[in-house]
Amino acid sequence: MADVRKQWLDLVNKYMLQPDGPANDRFWVPELETCSRDRIKDIQEEKLLLCVKFLYECSPFYREKFKKAKLHPSDIKSLKDLPKIPITTKTEMVEDVKVNPPWGTYTTVNEEIWSRRGWMMFATSGTTAAPRAFRHTLHDRDIWAWNDARAMWAMGIRPGDIALIAFGYAPHVFFWGVHYALNLMGVPIIPRGSLDTRRTCMFINTFKPTILGATPSYALYLGDVMKEMGYDPAQSSIRIIITGGEPGATIAATKRRTEALWNCELHEFYGCTEASQTAGGYTCQYQVTQKDGPVCDHLTEDIQIWETVDPVTMEPVPLGKPGLSVVTNLFSEAAPLARFLIGDYTVLNYDPCPCGRTHALAVGGFYGRADDMLNIRGITMFPTAIEEAIRGFAEVGDEFQIVVSQEKMLDVLTIVAEPRPDVPEKDYPKLAKRIQDAVRLMVEIRPNVDLKPYGTLPKTEIKAKRVFDQRKLG
Numbered sequence: 001m002a003d004v005r006k007q008w009l010d011l012v013n014k015y016m017l018q019p020d021g022p023a024n025d026r027f028w029v030p031e032l033e034t035c036s037r038d039r040i041k042d043i044q045e046e047k048l049l050l051c052v053k054f055l056y057e058c059s060p061f062y063r064e065k066f067k068k069a070k071l072h073p074s075d076i077k078s079l080k081d082l083p084k085i086p087i088t089t090k091t092e093m094v095e096d097v098k099v100n101p102p103w104g105t106y107t108t109v110n111e112e113i114w115s116r117r118g119w120m121m122f123a124t125s126g127t128t129a130a131p132r133a134f135r136h137t138l139h140d141r142d143i144w145a146w147n148d149a150r151a152m153w154a155m156g157i158r159p160g161d162i163a164l165i166a167f168g169y170a171p172h173v174f175f176w177g178v179h180y181a182l183n184l185m186g187v188p189i190i191p192r193g194s195l196d197t198r199r200t201c202m203f204i205n206t207f208k209p210t211i212l213g214a215t216p217s218y219a220l221y222l223g224d225v226m227k228e229m230g231y232d233p234a235q236s237s238i239r240i241i242i243t244g245g246e247p248g249a250t251i252a253a254t255k256r257r258t259e260a261l262w263n264c265e266l267h268e269f270y271g272c273t274e275a276s277q278t279a280g281g282y283t284c285q286y287q288v289t290q291k292d293g294p295v296c297d298h299l300t301e302d303i304q305i306w307e308t309v310d311p312v313t314m315e316p317v318p319l320g321k322p323g324l325s326v327v328t329n330l331f332s333e334a335a336p337l338a339r340f341l342i343g344d345y346t347v348l349n350y351d352p353c354p355c356g357r358t359h360a361l362a363v364g365g366f367y368g369r370a371d372d373m374l375n376i377r378g379i380t381m382f383p384t385a386i387e388e389a390i391r392g393f394a395e396v397g398d399e400f401q402i403v404v405s406q407e408k409m410l411d412v413l414t415i416v417a418e419p420r421p422d423v424p425e426k427d428y429p430k431l432a433k434r435i436q437d438a439v440r441l442m443v444e445i446r447p448n449v450d451l452k453p454y455g456t457l458p459k460t461e462i463k464a465k466r467v468f469d470q471r472k473l474g
C-alpha cells in the first residue's frame with residue numbers, strides 16, 4: 001500500500017516543474033503551459049493509470065465503486081478508457097459520510113498520514129447535511145501553491161505587488177491556495193480575516209495593496225463603502241482583483257462594473273471543495289483585456305482531466321457543445337477523485353489562447369450549477385443571465401434579488417433592484433421599463449420590476465443570495 005502512494009507522489013512531483021519560481025516573464029512553466037495536445041494527453045495518461053491504482057488501494061469508497069462497476073485498475077489502459085469509470089457525485093459522498101462518520105472513505109488520507117504530515121482540514125458549507133470533510137497533506141499545500149502561482153502569473157501578478165486577501169480564513173478551500181501561492185511568488189499579504197469592511201477600506205487607503213482577493217459581490221460592496229468613506233476606489237492602489245466562489249470576470253456586465261469602480265482588471269478562479277481546490281480554471285491577461293467575444297477560463301490539463309457530460313445520460317458531450325463539468329484530479333494526495341461531477345454548465349474548446357497557453361478553455365466560463373438553473377413557465381435560465389442584464393444599468397446599485405412566485409398557477413418573475421441615490425423617484429417607472437426590456441431580451445420572460453430606495457436590500461458581504469424561489473415553499 002505504501003508503495004503505490006509513494007509512486008503516486010513521485011509521479012506528481014516529477015511534473016511539478018519550476019517549483020521555486022517562474023521560468024520567464026510570460027510563463028511560470030512554459031514546458032507544461034504551452035505544450036502540444038499530444039504531450040498533454042501523454043502526461044494525463046501516465047498519471048491516470050497510476051491514479052486509479054492509488055484510489056483503488058487507498059480509498060475504500062473507490063474500491064467499492066470500481067468493484068460494483070466490475071472494473072479493475074488494470075482495465076484502465078489508456079485515456080480512452082476514462083469513460084469506463086463511473087461518475088462520482090456529491091450525493092454518493094454524503095451517503096458515504098453518513099455510514100462512515102466523520103471523514104467518509106472517499107479520500108486517500110487515513111489517520112496515520114493525517115497525524116504524520118497533515119496540513120489542514122477543509123469542509124463543505126451548509127448546516128443541513130453532515131459536512132463532507134477533506135484532510136489535506138503538506139504535499140497538497142505545496143502543489144496548490146505551485147499551481148495557483150502559475151495561474152496568478154498568467155493574471156499578471158508580479159513581485160512588487162502587495163495583496164489584500166478579503167476572506168475569513170475559514171475551513172473552505174477558497175483562497176487558501178492563493179495565500180500560499182502569493183508566499184511562493186514573493187508577494188506579501190495583508191489578511192483581512194474578520195476585520196470589518198470600513199477598517200478594510202482604511203487598510204487599502206493606508207497600506208496601499210495592489211491586489212485585492214474577494215468574492216465578486218464583496219469587491220463591489222467594498223468599492224461602495226470606500227466611496228461612502230470619501231475614498232475613490234478608482235484612485236486606489238488596487239490594480240488587479242482576483243475573485244472566486246462565484247462567476248465574476250466571465251459575466252460581462254459585472255466585469256465592466258467592477259473594473260470601472262476600481263479602475264482595475266478583474267480576474268477569476270474556478271474550482272470546488274471536493275476535487276479542484278487549486279486553480280482548476282483561471283483567466284489570463286489576454287482574456288480579461290480582449291474586446292471581442294466571451295471571456296474564457298483556462299483549465300490546467302497537466303494536473304486535471306476536464307470533461308463535459310450530458311445532464312441526463314452523464315455521457316461525455318463533444319467539444320464545443322454545452323455540458324456539465326466533470327474533473328479527474330491528477331495532483332492530490334488527499335483527493336485524487338476520478339470523474340467527479342462538479343456540475344457547472346460550460347463549453348470546452350481546444351483552441352490555443354492568444355496568450356500562448358495551449359490547454360483547454362471553458363468558453364464564457366462556467367455559467368452555473370445545474371441545480372441553480374431556474375425553470376420559469378417552461379423556460380430554463382441561469383440567474384447569471386439575469387445578473388448580466390441588471391448589471392448593465394449603471395444607475396442601478398449592486399444589490400438585486402430574483403424572486404420567483406406563483407399567481408393563479410402561473411410563474412411570476414420579479415426583479416427587485418435599487419436605483420442609486422441620484423436617480424429621482426419620478427424616473428423609476430421609465431427605468432423599470434428599460435430593465436424589463438433588458439431582462440426579457442436575455443431570458444425571454446418579461447419580469448415585474450420592483451425598484452426600492454437605495455440601501456433597502458441587505459448588503460452582500462461574502463457569497464450573494466440572490467434567488468428567492470417562493471414556489472418551492474408552497
Ligand SMILES: [Zn+2]
Pocket residue numbers: 284285286287298353354355356357
Ligand atoms: Zn490565455
